[in-house]
Amino acid sequence: MNLKYELRSGWKVINEMNNIEAVMNYSKEYMDFLDKGKTERKCVKEIERLAIKKGFKSLCNIEKIVPGDKIYAINRDKNIALFVIGKQDIEKGLKIIGSHVDSPRLDLKPNPLYEGDNMAYFKTHYYGGIRKYQWVTIPLAMYGTIILRDGSKVEISVGDEEGDPVFCVTDLLPHLGAKQNEKTLAKAIEGEDLNLLIGSIPDEDEEKDKVKMNILRLLNSKYNLVEEDFLSAEIEVVPAGKARHLGFDSSMILSYGHDDRVCSFAAVKAILETENPEYTVSVLCADKEETGSNGNTGMHSRFYENTVAELINLQTTYSDLKIRRAFSNSKVLSADVTAGYDPNYSTVYEKNNSCHIGYGVCISKYTGAKGKSGTSDANAEFVGEIRNIFNEANVVWQSGELGKVDEGGGGTIAYILANYDAQVLDCGVGVLSMHAPYEIISKADIFEMYRGYKAFFNK
Structure with a gap:
């Protein structure tokens, strides 16, 4: 014994x-x-x-x-x-x-799409207990279900297949981050700062929101989506990439x-x-x-x-x-x-x-x-x-x-x-x-x- x-x-x-x-x-x-x-x-x-x-x-x-x-x-x-x-x-x-x-993940807000200084973004609302600073500058994928205006259902999956684009939340460069460095980890990145960068090519036929409108045209072409359809959507943003073996001995999994x-x-x-x-x-x-x-x-x-x-x-x-x-x-x-x-x-x-x-x-x-x-x-x-x-x-x-x-x-x-x-x-x-x-x-x-x-x- x-x-x-x-x-x-x-x-x-x-x-x-x-x-x-x-x-x-x-x-x-x-x-x-x-x-x-x-x-x-x-x-x-x-x-x-x-x-x-x-x-x-x-x-x-x-x-x-x-x-x-x-x-x-x-x-x-x-x-x-x-x-x-x-x-x-x-x-x-x-x-x-x-x-x-x-x-834990990032969810798109019901009305997520906006343009800022010739770049298009999605606004997100984090889900679960995340440490927000960990979600910036990493490649992100997007998955979701959208109920279109006619009641049909569309599935979105972008960021994990070969050749797919990915998305990202930007962060300050260290050269301009002195004030940010003074903040606590919990405050360095605020929830409203977790904005997903999704595009930057303008539609020159539009008078304003040129990049936003180009993104909408792309989404409409691929998914038959209009901006109002985001209101009846569940779109989740998660880390891109596959599960990986970790360690020289492959004894662990990183995912x-x-x-x-x-x-x-x-x-x-x-x-x-x-x-x-x-x-x-x-x-x-x-x-x-x-x-x-x-x-x-x-x-x-x-x-x-x-x-x-x-x-x-x-x-x-x-x-x-x-x-x-x-x-x-x-x-x-x-x-x-x-x-x-x-x-x-x-x-x-x-x-x-x-x-x-x-x-x-x-x-x-x-x-x-x-x-x-x-x-x-x-x-x-x-x-x-x-x-x-x-x-x-x-x-x-x-x-x-x-x-x-x-x-x-x-x-x-x-x-x-x-x-x-x-x-x-x-x-x-x-x-x-x-x-x-x-x-x-x-x-x-x-x-x-x-x-x-x-x-x-x-x-």
Whole structure:
């Protein structure tokens, strides 16, 4: 018996289990998912494709369910829920892994296009908790959905394909930045300064706003768009470029969107490989987590509850009591990332209670801020149960908090499902440079997370 708690190196265990090739193959799949899923809509579309390939069928086409059935439901192209029906009635509880597929970004304002000194710009409104200074002078891509004046839908995707132009937010040159240098990081770049440079060729046939009008003509030619159509559009600006291997040893991945697509992909892959479980297993990929989980595609919406209610109705006679029992009997892993210990900024971490890169999937008994504000705080019994599941499957895991007690904090969707009386524990991987345009994760950690999720579903 080992009386002392010690971290295990993920790479050491992976080598001992001869899993290096599996880790690299998994990472390649995940990087492909990242490249195809630059927005929550793109993620949902790709997850649906993967699910259909594995035999999942849309809930819209189901009249009755039996054990082993594989079902998915989509909410407004921004949420997707996957289910494999278990041998026990849903009323007995589900095993749920809940994640989110939205990531911090820049959104175009409803009326974004303007011209300034013979250059055309889009006004943006940042989404989620970004550090604004990180978003200037980097190449940016644009994705979106526009509902045109005739009601038709147009998809925009510019900046990631070979030959595509990219976009950029400019910054001051150091020679003229003396006053800017005196500002705090939070104030050096203001929200209203995040204006996207999109063009500079004038339309000489116009008397004013010559560059703006040239841009409008280009957009109209390609998308049949007029300026008023921006009012019914969702256009997101994200870092351009593909996910990249990081380090001479390619042990890490540098990419936009690890938070929280890294957990979403692991959960999806785990459920796609789950057959005939004892209890119904489910993956939920939600939207709007980065802005508080509100709205009809956020975790606070009734989408997931309504979907589970429909499944109960397809399995047996529905009642309000059965849906309440189903959630009360459920066990949930809130699949979200946490702060990876960064020795460059060690003063904000408490090392003994931090998530260390390369040491496996991380469980967090609680999140929140300062005095555990906003957390669900998992009970000891459920933490012990997950710990035993991981140990039995030889999953490399660790425990961590989000930095020192009074340094800040953050939350996940855990408390929302816990409010349904489900047992919930946060479980994800550590990330370096979280919420930056390009984040960093360890390939060892994400592979162990996938193995842990799969063990949870199959126990």
